[in-house]
Amino acid sequence: ETGVTQTPRHLVMGMTNKKSLKCEQHLGHNAMYWYKQSAKKPLELMFVYSLEERVENNSVPSRFSPECPNSSHLFLHLHTLQPEDSALYLCASSQDRGTGGYEQYFGPGTRLTVT
Amino acid sequence: GENVEQHPSTLSVQEGDSAVIKCTYSDSASNYFPWYKQELGKRPQLIIDIRSNVGEKKDQRIAVTLNKTAKHFSLHITETQPEDSAVYFCAASWAWGNNRLAFGKGNQVVVIP
Secondary structure, three states: OOOEEEEOOEEEEOOOOEEEEEEEEOOOOOEEEEEEEOOOOOOEEEEEEEOOEEEEEOOOOOOEEEEEEEOOEEEEEEEOOOHHHOEEEEEEEEOOOOOOOOOOEEOOOEEEEEO | OOOEEEEOOEEEEEOOOOEEEEEEEOOOOEEEEEEEEEOOOOOOEEEEEEEOOOOEEEEOOEEEEEEOOOOEEEEEEOOOOHHHOEEEEEEEEEOOOOOOOEEOOOEEEEEEO
């Protein structure tokens, strides 16, 4: 499969559950991103990984824990979430040569509902 | 950090008319300004971008203009078609930001047949 893929596409979880979101990119990029998309809000950058190192943690609560085992895979581990965490979680990838200005390619997203 | 404002939030246009969406940014160091289109239930996709050394860029019915002095940039869609109906996001990125993008809130464009 080409491009950026995400699994699962839909997830319903209780506040005490632990789950993980997975993202995979087949574009040869060296940077990956997690975004949160809520209604009526801008896309919120959560985490940035460049060359498998986390270079950005945008004041995200510790109940969200990212993992980047290699340049093609990115995970978002979730635990003890709140109902306000319900949103579409988008993964993206791009080249990163430290100067900015590269297109980010998005995955289809995981629609998360916290009950 | 960068702050991107996008106006208007909703825009309805008659098919065949033009649509213009405006964005402002706060960080004068920003040098890359992409526009993403997100159709209902689909992922955001880049439709056009512009860099700070260029004032205008055009791709068929879509154009983007940049005013660095005023720190604003605009998306222009001419001869709108029903398939142009979507949410459009502007974004800004700065040179040393590890390709981080600050997005606007998005603009819902509705093309009325």
